[in-house]
Amino acid sequence: MSIVLTTPSVHFLLQKFEMIIIIATILLIICAFLLLVILMGVFYAVDFFLDLPYVATKRNKIETIIKFAKIKEGETVVDLGSGDGRLLFAAAQKGAKAIGYELNPFLIALTLIHTKLKGLGNQVWVERQSFWRADLKVADVIFVYSLKKTIKKFEDFIYKNARPGTRVVVNLHPFPDKKPTKEESGIYLYKVTN
Numbered sequence: 001m002s003i004v005l006t007t008p009s010v011h012f013l014l015q016k017f018e019m020i021i022i023i024a025t026i027l028l029i030i031c032a033f034l035l036l037v038i039l040m041g042v043f044y045a046v047d048f049f050l051d052l053p054y055v056a057t058k059r060n061k062i063e064t065i066i067k068f069a070k071i072k073e074g075e076t077v078v079d080l081g082s083g084d085g086r087l088l089f090a091a092a093q094k095g096a097k098a099i100g101y102e103l104n105p106f107l108i109a110l111t112l113i114h115t116k117l118k119g120l121g122n123q124v125w126v127e128r129q130s131f132w133r134a135d136l137k138v139a140d141v142i143f144v145y146s147l148k149k150t151i152k153k154f155e156d157f158i159y160k161n162a163r164p165g166t167r168v169v170v171n172l173h174p175f176p177d178k179k180p181t182k183e184e185s186g187i188y189l190y191k192v193t194n
């Protein structure tokens with residue numbers, strides 16, 4: 001008699017348990033999706049208030065930037081708006097000390113995680129401050145990826161604050177009042193002369 005009663009009730013409990021697992025999984029997926037949407041919203045909201053939007057440099061352009069920069073072991077490279085840190089890592093692979101200036105907390109976190117994973121903690125740094133407050137005196141090489149609206153401001157800032165001889169590699173828009181020493185597929189190389 002007890003066997004007859006137990007079997008269906010165990011079966012019923014198992015069915016209930018399965019149901020709970022399915023509902024919990026669905027709720028988890030919905031929560032993860034909502035979190036992703038919220039995080040993306042916050043990411044783009046942060047982006048909106050900064051001087052430049054986040055646009056990552058493509059692989060083929062990184063090669064040209066590194067080729068133009070001619071980085072020597074131990075030199076200091078500064079990236080003004082370092083994004084996810086891809087130029088910092090490329091510079092560090094050439095033996096540079098690479099310093100990025102970045103204000104987007106998501107991109108700073110991403111850079112820090114990759115720095116740890118790549119074991120580059122003693123070569124790559126991200127300063128959580130505006131690139132307009134960057135210490136350019138330490139730089140042998142400066143990277144800039146700017147929109148047209150800010151390129152003149154970068155030109156003035158760099159030529160006023162960087163040491164003579166500093167190489168500047170500019171992505172996308174050239175400096176309006178300086179002549180590049182090299183140019184290739186939207187990448188421009190300058191040498192600070194003042």
Ligand SMILES: C[S@@+](CC[C@H](N)C(=O)[O-])C[C@H]1O[C@@H](n2cnc3c(N)ncnc32)[C@H](O)[C@@H]1O
Nearest residue numbers: 050051052055056057081082083102103130131
């Ligand atoms: C065009 S992206 C370049 C990213 C990276 N250098 C690359 O080449 O892949 C510009 C970056 O500048 C950052 N940014 C914008 N305004 C800034 C500011 N005032 N100070 C520091 N970083 C800023 C943005 O968050 C963005 O990551």
